[in-house]
Amino acid sequence: MSDLTAVPPSSVVLVSGGSRGLGLAIVTELLASGVKVAAFARTVTAELTALATKYPGQLHVGSVDVTDANATQAFVKEVEAELGPIDGLVNNAAVGQDSLHVHTSAEQLAAIIETNLTSPLLLTRFVLRRMLAKGLKGRIVNVTSICAQRGYPGLVAYSATKGGMDAATRSMARELGGRVLVNSVAPGFFASEMSAVLGQTQLDQIVRRTPTGHLTEPEEVVPVVRMLLLENTNVNGQVLVIDGAASI
Amino acid sequence: MAELTREQIRDLMGAVLEAQGKTLPADDGADLREIGFRSLDFSELALRVEDEIGDELNFDAPGLRQIAKVGDVLDFIEQLQSA
Numbered sequence A: 001m002s003d004l005t006a007v008p009p010s011s012v013v014l015v016s017g018g019s020r021g022l023g024l025a026i027v028t029e030l031l032a033s034g035v036k037v038a039a040f041a042r043t044v045t046a047e048l049t050a051l052a053t054k055y056p057g058q059l060h061v062g063s064v065d066v067t068d069a070n071a072t073q074a075f076v077k078e079v080e081a082e083l084g085p086i087d088g089l090v091n092n093a094a095v096g097q098d099s100l101h102v103h104t105s106a107e108q109l110a111a112i113i114e115t116n117l118t119s120p121l122l123l124t125r126f127v128l129r130r131m132l133a134k135g136l137k138g139r140i141v142n143v144t145s146i147c148a149q150r151g152y153p154g155l156v157a158y159s160a161t162k163g164g165m166d167a168a169t170r171s172m173a174r175e176l177g178g179r180v181l182v183n184s185v186a187p188g189f190f191a192s193e194m195s196a197v198l199g200q201t202q203l204d205q206i207v208r209r210t211p212t213g214h215l216t217e218p219e220e221v222v223p224v225v226r227m228l229l230l231e232n233t234n235v236n237g238q239v240l241v242i243d244g245a246a247s248i
Numbered sequence B: 001m002a003e004l005t006r007e008q009i010r011d012l013m014g015a016v017l018e019a020q021g022k023t024l025p026a027d028d029g030a031d032l033r034e035i036g037f038r039s040l041d042f043s044e045l046a047l048r049v050e051d052e053i054g055d056e057l058n059f060d061a062p063g064l065r066q067i068a069k070v071g072d073v074l075d076f077i078e079q080l081q082s083a
Helices: A021-032 A044-056 A068-085 A105-134 A154-176 A191-197 A200-208 A218-230 B004-020 B041-055 B060-063 B070-082
Strands: A012-016 A036-041 A060-064 A088-091 A138-143 A178-188 A239-242
Touching: A012 A021, A012 A068, A012 A105, A012 A178, A021 A036, A021 A044, A021 A218, A036 A068, A036 B060, A044 A060, A060 A068, A068 A105, A088 A105, A105 A138, A105 A154, A105 A191, A105 A218, A138 A154, A218 A239, B004 B041, B004 B070, B041 B070
Parallel strands: A012 A036, A012 A088, A036 A060, A088 A138, A138 A178, A178 A239
Antiparallel strands: none
16 A cells, blocks of 8 residues: 655755735635744844734744855754754745846856756755755745746746756755655736736737736745645645646 | 957847848847847847947846837846946
């Protein structure tokens, strides 16, 4: 008989970039589900602070830049001391882009890659080392983007980093032998991002081409993240696109 | 870095359009859509300017979206050079 509880639901989840937007929505949902959560971001927002007050002992927050490896690693140890061993990780922190490739400086390219690809891989490596050393099983969810699969102007480096994380997701799922379930969620454009990165014409075109008739909302992504962290599934090494079928 | 004058930038802009069989109007108030100067044409112009001045001109897209007239293009490139 197969062991249906091979990878148990996460009990302590670390969320990077958890102070606003999708990250904050994920933190809020996990707390409501009874999970212990650690969240960091460059700036701890009032919303995140309010959650810490509402969930004492269940939420640990910190002001940490994801590109500062020493600081993120110190935060991980702090979380372990405060909440217990981490057995769930959501790589959500990322920077966007709004510049044509030919006019994006080499320094800006490097910064996007460092924040969106190198830093999450380093954080994942550190969390996995701690997890495996303690004999724990766990779950990882990488927040990527439909940009990893479809082309959009002004997002070349950003798309490359998200595609890189999707590729890493598949290899990690293989490498970790089922001891850790590793998946990506790839949202379509959120309304707020869309207005900044794409013009109104392209926005209207995407909405017209979306069978569900609207842009993606963070609240539509959160249940999928929760499922990947908490539900008993055999989903592993997958990229789950959440865009109302706009991209098919 | 050797900066180009507004007139030199205008000459390069004219060359970009001429290569497509189009003509750059003398009026700085001319609408870019009407003369068929698109965002990639702007990139081509910026790269031609880079070749002349020997330095990269990098910028975010939002600034580019504000450009609507010939004069806006010349202003934008001038500002980039002096930034």
